[in-house]
Amino acid sequence: MALEICTNTIPLRDRPDYWRQVRENLFKDTCRITPDPESPFHASLSLLKVGPLMLSDCQGSSFRMARQGCSETGSLSLLIQKEGECVIHHQDHEALLGPGRFCIFPANSPVDVEMRGTYRQLSLRFQAGALSERFPGWAQHAFSSISCDSGAGGIFLGLVMAMRQHGETTHSQCCAEAFDAMLGLLVTTLRQQPVEESPLQATRMASYHKARIRSFVLENLTNPELDIPRIADAVGLSQRYLHRLFTDEPMQLMHWIWNERLERCRTELVNHAGAGRPVSVVAYSWGFNDASHFSRAFRKRYGISPREVQSDVQRPFPAGMAALHPA
Numbered sequence: 001m002a003l004e005i006c007t008n009t010i011p012l013r014d015r016p017d018y019w020r021q022v023r024e025n026l027f028k029d030t031c032r033i034t035p036d037p038e039s040p041f042h043a044s045l046s047l048l049k050v051g052p053l054m055l056s057d058c059q060g061s062s063f064r065m066a067r068q069g070c071s072e073t074g075s076l077s078l079l080i081q082k083e084g085e086c087v088i089h090h091q092d093h094e095a096l097l098g099p100g101r102f103c104i105f106p107a108n109s110p111v112d113v114e115m116r117g118t119y120r121q122l123s124l125r126f127q128a129g130a131l132s133e134r135f136p137g138w139a140q141h142a143f144s145s146i147s148c149d150s151g152a153g154g155i156f157l158g159l160v161m162a163m164r165q166h167g168e169t170t171h172s173q174c175c176a177e178a179f180d181a182m183l184g185l186l187v188t189t190l191r192q193q194p195v196e197e198s199p200l201q202a203t204r205m206a207s208y209h210k211a212r213i214r215s216f217v218l219e220n221l222t223n224p225e226l227d228i229p230r231i232a233d234a235v236g237l238s239q240r241y242l243h244r245l246f247t248d249e250p251m252q253l254m255h256w257i258w259n260e261r262l263e264r265c266r267t268e269l270v271n272h273a274g275a276g277r278p279v280s281v282v283a284y285s286w287g288f289n290d291a292s293h294f295s296r297a298f299r300k301r302y303g304i305s306p307r308e309v310q311s312d313v314q315r316p317f318p319a320g321m322a323a324l325h326p327a
Helices: 012-027 128-134 136-141 151-169 172-191 199-219 228-235 239-245 253-269 279-285 291-302 306-311
Strands: 003-006 029-035 043-050 053-060 063-070 075-090 093-097 101-106 111-127
Touching (some): 012 043, 043 172, 053 172, 075 128, 111 128, 128 172, 128 228, 136 172, 151 172, 199 228, 199 239, 199 253, 253 291, 253 306, 279 291
Antiparallel strands (some): 029 063, 043 053, 053 111, 063 111, 075 093, 075 101, 075 111
16 A cells, blocks of 8 residues: 655644655655745655555655665665656766656765756665666666656656556556566666766766775675675676776775775784684674684785784784784
8 A cells, every 4th residue: 555645734844854754764865855945845755665666756846855865775766757857966967857857876875856846756766686687787877867758768657657556456476577577678778878978977986886885895894795796786786897896906896805804803803802802703703704714814914823913912023014013
């Protein structure tokens, strides 16, 4: 059953904050909403699940929203403008959405959204991995304004509208098949878009994705199951693109992850708080699942075994190993 929410019963002065709370509760979005001072703020939405897709239909008055992004990793936002105009700002990207245009981007990306006048907008939320499996290069079209008023895009929009109208009363298997067909049409629409990216834009986009990847890795460094497929799925990129991003780096991604884990272990072992913990416990706590393998990697990296570091943090290290002691 669709969830219906409206601000009409909320006092006018409380509506922006109420709508912010609605967004945070439903979409896990941290945001700030600034209404248009020239018109009373009002908004409504209808939200329903159609298979793996969360689909909302929003309408209201003009406003600005500074959105820090969804707290959940691995999902995509796709906004389809039905009425009015919307401008989406992200870093050096600006996408103007008029009726019959859409924009897709990672849901955890910070964006500023400006609704110009009364509007109606469809919002789709789904897992990035579902799109990446079909079209690993979708990210090159992120934060762009893309037409869906004709051709494959028109059929895509028609199917989304049909899912909006009939999803509430349709069998779950049919909803899953409709979502699969929608993804196919979305991929066709994206593939038909020209890619006009300058070297500077390409560099900025690569830096943006690297920062997202490193942030996710550092947040999940203690997870022993952290690997390329898991990272790619979480950030909505293909494994091939992930590898390509780090080809010009001093370390490949998994090598960098190992190095970061070793450094965390080293810091803990030379710290008094970690001196009493078994080496294996320290290793396991930072994502290593083989204590012997960890000890060999540690010795290769620092020229001394972790047990020796633990037993005497003050002992002289081999030449060049003084960096083991934290400053």
